[in-house]
Every structure is written in C-alpha cells, then in structure tokens.
Amino acid sequence: MLKRAILVSAMGAGLMVATVASAADAAVGQKLFETTCVACHGAKGISIAPIYPNLAGQKEQYLIDQLKAFHDGTRVNPIMQPMAAPLSDTDIANIAAFLSSLKP
Structure with missing residues (x-):
C-alpha cells in the first residue's frame, strides 16, 4: 500500500513538472513574432x-x-503557409501566448 501511494505521488509530481515545463512563453513568442510576423x-x-x-x-x-x-x-x-512551415509546435504556442496577451 505504501509503495502504491509513493508511486501515485511521484506520478502526480511528474505531471505537474511536465505541465509547468510545457507552458507557453510569451517573451519567446514576442521575439519570434518580431522576426517573422x-x-x-x-x-x-x-x-x-x-x-x-x-x-x-x-x-x-x-x-x-x-x-x-x-x-x-x-x-x-500562399503568404501564411511558408511563414508557418518552419515553426515548431512550441514556436506556435509561444507566438499565440504573446499575441493573446496583447490588447486588441
């Protein structure tokens, strides 16, 4: 029972770390936006x-x-496809985080 509780706790902690690590970075998105968009x-x-x-x-x-x-x-x-083609999923998430943070 103790082993299972430790395993579940460790798995939960791993999910928290993965979630934090995968959060989009608006500052990085701004730099990408400024060079591309x-x-x-x-x-x-x-x-x-x-x-x-x-x-x-x-x-x-x-x-x-x-x-x-x-x-x-x-x-x-024809304009957007070549602009978006080299972007990774992380790049896209970062750009989206930056743009969504701006006032319309």
Missing part, C-alpha cells in the same frame, strides 16, 4: 494594412489552431 501584422499585433488581420488579443487556442492549419497545409494561403 511583424512586417504584416504590426509590432503590437495590429496590422499595417486592412488585408492583414489584427492578431492582438485573439484567443490563444484560436491562434494555435490557425497557425497549425497553415503549418500542415489544411488551411491554404
């Missing part, structure tokens, strides 16, 4: 032209879903 979507996520969407304040999961769709080709856009 800012030319069209503006420094603060407000686009430079009406043809580009404003991204500031969008819901984080929405941004993740859209970037992943561009990344894997399920959403076709």
Whole structure:
C-alpha cells in the first residue's frame, strides 16, 4: 500500500513538472513574432494594412489552431503557409501566448 501511494505521488509530481515545463512563453513568442510576423501584422499585433488581420488579443487556442492549419497545409494561403512551415509546435504556442496577451 505504501509503495502504491509513493508511486501515485511521484506520478502526480511528474505531471505537474511536465505541465509547468510545457507552458507557453510569451517573451519567446514576442521575439519570434518580431522576426517573422511583424512586417504584416504590426509590432503590437495590429496590422499595417486592412488585408492583414489584427492578431492582438485573439484567443490563444484560436491562434494555435490557425497557425497549425497553415503549418500542415489544411488551411491554404500562399503568404501564411511558408511563414508557418518552419515553426515548431512550441514556436506556435509561444507566438499565440504573446499575441493573446496583447490588447486588441
């Protein structure tokens, strides 16, 4: 019984560490955004032209879903696909965390 309690506690602690370690980093996302996205979507996520969407304040999961769709080709856009193609899942999560933290 004691061994099982220790194992369950250790597993729970491992889940907590994994959750904390996988949290998106908005500061890293900002740096990625500034080197990849800012030319069209503006420094603060407000686009430079009406043809580009404003991204500031969008819901984080929405941004993740859209970037992943561009990344894997399920959403076709000749401008966004090459921009999203080199991004990892972590990059996408970090960019989404940054953009969702901005005021619209």
